[in-house]
Amino acid sequence: MSARTRLVILLATVAVLAAVAVGSVLHAADRAARRDRLQAGGPRVTSGQVALTAAGSARQPRLVFRNMAWGPHRDELASVPSADPSGPRTASTVHCLRFYSAAGTGICLQAVHGAVSDTYQAVVLDSSLREQRRYPLDGIPTRARVSPSGHLVAWTVFVSGDSYGVGQFSTHTSILDTRTGTLQSTLEDYQVVKDGHAYRNADVNFWGVTFADDSRFYATLATGGKTYLVQGDVTARTLTTLRENVECPSLSPDGTRLAFKKRVPGLSVDAPWRLYVIDLRTMGEMPLAENRSVDDQAVWLDDRTLAYALPGDFGTDMWTVPADGTGSPRQLIEAAMAPVVVG
Amino acid sequence: MSRAGGRTVPRAIPRTVLILGTVSLITDISSEMVTAVLPLYLVAELGLSPLGFGVLDGIYNGVSALVRLVGGHLADRGRRHRTTAAVGYGLSALCKPALLAVHSVPLIGAVLAVDRTGKGLRTAPRDAMISLASPPDMQARSFGVHRAMDTAGALLGPVTAFFVLRTAAGGFDAVFTVSFCVATMGVLVLLLFAPGRILEPAAPTSSGSARVAPVSAAPASAVSLRAAFGLLRRPELRRLTLCALLLGLATVSDSFVYLLLQRRLGISVRWFPLLPLGTAGAFLLLAVPLGQAADRFGRWRVFLSGHLGLLAAYGMLLTPAHGTVLPVGGLPVAVLPVAVLVLHGAFYAATDGVLMASAAGSVPAELRSSGLALVQTGQASARFVCSLLFGAAWTAWGAHTALAVATVALATCAATSAVLRPLRAVEPAR
Numbered sequence: 001m002s003a004r005t006r007l008v009i010l011l012a013t014v015a016v017l018a019a020v021a022v023g024s025v026l027h028a029a030d031r032a033a034r035r036d037r038l039q040a041g042g043p044r045v046t047s048g049q050v051a052l053t054a055a056g057s058a059r060q061p062r063l064v065f066r067n068m069a070w071g072p073h074r075d076e077l078a079s080v081p082s083a084d085p086s087g088p089r090t091a092s093t094v095h096c097l098r099f100y101s102a103a104g105t106g107i108c109l110q111a112v113h114g115a116v117s118d119t120y121q122a123v124v125l126d127s128s129l130r131e132q133r134r135y136p137l138d139g140i141p142t143r144a145r146v147s148p149s150g151h152l153v154a155w156t157v158f159v160s161g162d163s164y165g166v167g168q169f170s171t172h173t174s175i176l177d178t179r180t181g182t183l184q185s186t187l188e189d190y191q192v193v194k195d196g197h198a199y200r201n202a203d204v205n206f207w208g209v210t211f212a213d214d215s216r217f218y219a220t221l222a223t224g225g226k227t228y229l230v231q232g233d234v235t236a237r238t239l240t241t242l243r244e245n246v247e248c249p250s251l252s253p254d255g256t257r258l259a260f261k262k263r264v265p266g267l268s269v270d271a272p273w274r275l276y277v278i279d280l281r282t283m284g285e286m287p288l289a290e291n292r293s294v295d296d297q298a299v300w301l302d303d304r305t306l307a308y309a310l311p312g313d314f315g316t317d318m319w320t321v322p323a324d325g326t327g328s329p330r331q332l333i334e335a336a337m338a339p340v341v342v343g
Numbered sequence: 344m345s346r347a348g349g350r351t352v353p354r355a356i357p358r359t360v361l362i363l364g365t366v367s368l369i370t371d372i373s374s375e376m377v378t379a380v381l382p383l384y385l386v387a388e389l390g391l392s393p394l395g396f397g398v399l400d401g402i403y404n405g406v407s408a409l410v411r412l413v414g415g416h417l418a419d420r421g422r423r424h425r426t427t428a429a430v431g432y433g434l435s436a437l438c439k440p441a442l443l444a445v446h447s448v449p450l451i452g453a454v455l456a457v458d459r460t461g462k463g464l465r466t467a468p469r470d471a472m473i474s475l476a477s478p479p480d481m482q483a484r485s486f487g488v489h490r491a492m493d494t495a496g497a498l499l500g501p502v503t504a505f506f507v508l509r510t511a512a513g514g515f516d517a518v519f520t521v522s523f524c525v526a527t528m529g530v531l532v533l534l535l536f537a538p539g540r541i542l543e544p545a546a547p548t549s550s551g552s553a554r555v556a557p558v559s560a561a562p563a564s565a566v567s568l569r570a571a572f573g574l575l576r577r578p579e580l581r582r583l584t585l586c587a588l589l590l591g592l593a594t595v596s597d598s599f600v601y602l603l604l605q606r607r608l609g610i611s612v613r614w615f616p617l618l619p620l621g622t623a624g625a626f627l628l629l630a631v632p633l634g635q636a637a638d639r640f641g642r643w644r645v646f647l648s649g650h651l652g653l654l655a656a657y658g659m660l661l662t663p664a665h666g667t668v669l670p671v672g673g674l675p676v677a678v679l680p681v682a683v684l685v686l687h688g689a690f691y692a693a694t695d696g697v698l699m700a701s702a703a704g705s706v707p708a709e710l711r712s713s714g715l716a717l718v719q720t721g722q723a724s725a726r727f728v729c730s731l732l733f734g735a736a737w738t739a740w741g742a743h744t745a746l747a748v749a750t751v752a753l754a755t756c757a758a759t760s761a762v763l764r765p766l767r768a769v770e771p772a773r
Binding site for chain 2: 316
């Protein structure tokens with residue numbers, strides 16, 4: 001092959017490859033633009049007041065959540081009456097990737113669009129969604145919770161490693177006292193007690209905090225290829241393992257049960273989790289009526305009902321299932337995630 | 344540049360080295376594009392929990408070592424360096440469209456494992472081509488040029504990926520498609536412009552490549568697995584591999600270094616993703632000068648000095664956290680993290696390509712690829728064992744003690760290697 005032939009082949013192939021590359025980017029850009037336009041047949045979304053307490057515009061219980069329906073209000077916090085979750089949505093101007101609220105305190109983990117790539121921040125909101133405090137995040141938001149009193153806030157982000165190919169991923173979980181602004185930047189600074197002994201390992205990861213009160217909480221610890229339910233103490237800065245194979249615990253409003261996702265042996269590796277509830281008095285566990293794999297930290301809508309996200313046409317849809325193992329799953333709300341009941 | 348007849352004559356970098364450098368640069372843009380967006384893709388787009396991803400890592404390290412030896416051997420058989428390398432690059436390229444098709448953590452993990460298989464296959468043949476194309480007194484410089492170009496690609500990849508996501512929000516499919524197009528271009532450049540056979544060791548060709556390497560008179564039929572392992576009967580190579588192994592056993596993996604930096608010196612977690620960039624930047628800038636230094640002052644000397652640099656970095660990580668911030672022109676500058684990262688990058692610049700250049704001199708041309716694979720595999724396996732031991736030490740004694748032990752181990756291994764001096768007989772021709 002002459003040098004000329006080689007050059008011609010190179011240029012021709014580069015032209016084809018460049019066309020494919022540019023085409024794929026334009027196609028993706030067009031699709032991104034479509035998501036910002038209203039989707040025919042989607043839920044009606046209008047701008048308005050969204051509050052985190054019944055004292056606001058809400059006279060009846062409402063669901064506040066991240067709206068994922070296409071249109072100009074995509075990713076904004078929105079609310080609907082609890083009695084009519086598929087009805088018209090009221091959207092705020094606050095956009096969040098993850099959200100939770102209790103006692104009028106909201107935590108919103110949001111993206112900040114930068115010059116090169118997005119960064120993330122945690123924003124503490126008051127009951128009118130006004131920003132109270134703001135903290136930069138060092139990874140991609142995944143979980144957020146507020147203690148029942150509204151005083152403590154916790155969040156978890158994913159941090160990626162650096163190695164080639166199969167990268168190493170880890171989580172950082174932080175706890176913030178909204179009264180003092182004291183930030184415990186990572187649970188890795190806590191003393192871990194595993195099976196009765198002090199334990200340390202570079203591979204520990206924590207995620208999915210759920211608060212019992214302003215000092216006690218539950219979370220997931222992963223180490224040595226296993227996951228554990230841990231009970232944490234914010235004041236003593238200790239974490240104690242309670243049992244194995246518990247991820248993303250969520251404490252019931254009456255404080256007696258934990259909903260969690262369990263890795264069930266024998267299931268497909270693609271969809272390894274099932275929702276379970278554990279009774280903290282007897283430590284007995286019970287599977288729920290949802291047969292699909294759930295990768296979410298469930299939310300208690302009341303003492304009898306759990307809500308969780310499943311993949312849907314617009315990212316995720318919210319589903320509910322009774323917390324006692326009976327009944328069957330029902331769709332709660334389409335194109336939504338991270339719901340809380342207020343009022 | 345090298346000195347000839349008392350005056351300084353700039354000598355051209357062999358064309359093959361530049362072509363292979365270009366291929367690596369292009370390929371690294373492609374692969375780092377994917378690596379950079381993968382966490383975001385898994386969490387934000389697929390809504391998956393990527394934890395447990397590392398599980399494959401341990402098992403895969405063994406397979407990876409085997410693949411590298413196979414790649415090295417295949418390349419030597421029938422002198423098919425380019426073909427073997429092209430299969431490796433091609434395999435990795437095909438993984439990019441595969442990423443569009445799979446949507447679960449285990450399957451994505453499997454695709455990435457195939458990607459790494461491609462990397463394992465191509466590394467030794469490519470390094471053999473670099474060394475075969477370079478005159479004996481310019482080996483380390485050639486490797487330095489290649490590693491610098493490779494690292495430049497690794498730095499450009501994430502920028503390219505984020506540019507695509509900037510243009511098309513959520514356009515991960517576009518990132519994978521662009522990555523595939525870029526990878527294909529790399530394979531094409533390799534197939535079109537790299538020579539199919541570097542040279543017959545005995546037959547002089549143009550461009551000075553006839554001066555290549557001390558070659559034994561072994562016929563091509565001697566290229567067998569047995570002959571490949573038989574290389575270890577050569578005292579220089581055996582001692583070199585032994586030293587690489589020893590030093591590898593005390594080389595704490597990058598992720599631990601960054602973790603230690605972040606925790607011991609109290610760097611904000613926000614800067615964590617930037618730490619590898621510091622190492623890469625120093626590697627990029629120092630690869631060529633340190634390669635030249637190795638050719639000039641002795642590859643073994645530079646290789647060992649690189650480890651002394653790493654030893655210094657460990658020492659800094661062991662110092663107490665206070666006093667790390669110095670006011671420079673009114674701005675607090677975190678001196679220690681910068682120094683640690685520069686030393687870490689310098690360590691790679693002084694050892695990565697230099698080891699290959701050192702090994703090349705002790706391996707006959709017809710077994711070059713197998714020999715380099717042998718040394719690489721020894722080093723990589725030792726480093727893997729080190730990360731297991733270091734992890735266990737961390738669990739048992741805590742981070743500080745584990746690092747102190749690693750520091751002592753590195754000092755001991757470096758001292759032992761200095762005594763062994765594997766390259767006494769094959770210091771570079773002046």
